[in-house]
Amino acid sequence: DLEIKKKFEFPNSSIIESTNVGNSEIRIKLFPISIEQRSHILHRNLQSLIHFFIDAASEIPLIYNFWNYYVITKIDSTAEQEHLIGFCTVSRFHMSKNTYRAMISQFFIAPGYQRQ
Numbered sequence: 252d253l254e255i256k257k258k259f260e261f262p263n264s265s266i267i268e269s270t271n272v273g274n275s276e277i278r279i280k281l282f283p284i285s286i287e288q289r290s291h292i293l294h295r296n297l298q299s300l301i302h303f304f305i306d307a308a309s310e311i312p313l314i315y316n317f318w319n320y321y322v323i324t325k326i327d328s329t330a331e332q333e334h335l336i337g338f339c340t341v342s343r344f345h346m347s348k349n350t351y352r353a354m355i356s357q358f359f360i361a362p363g364y365q366r367q
Contacts, residue, residue, distance in 0.1 A: 277324070
């Protein structure tokens with residue numbers, strides 16, 4: 252079981268916020284997307300998910316390394332399984348030599364978790 256969990260870990264991911272709600276833990280994770288690393292698998296899977304829920308959704312082309320995913324997950328303490336609640340894609344635009352500006356591109360919350 253531990254080998255399966257390691258298989259789905261992505262490089263450079265980090266938990267940026269965590270809180271307990273009832274018997275569950277809600278986590279917000281940051282996933283920097285890079286063409287050279289395995290993180291493009293997460294990008295492909297999450298982009299294909301939005302087509303099932305959003306009419307006329309457009310995918311984000313992965314042509315440069317300035318995309319970040321903020322993924323919200325829920326972990327049930329009884330089942331110890333991690334469930335996707337939603338995600339947000341953020342692009343960092345290069346403004347000047349050392350200045351970047353963030354722009355939200357997509358925001359998705361799974362239907363079962365909306366308005367909660």
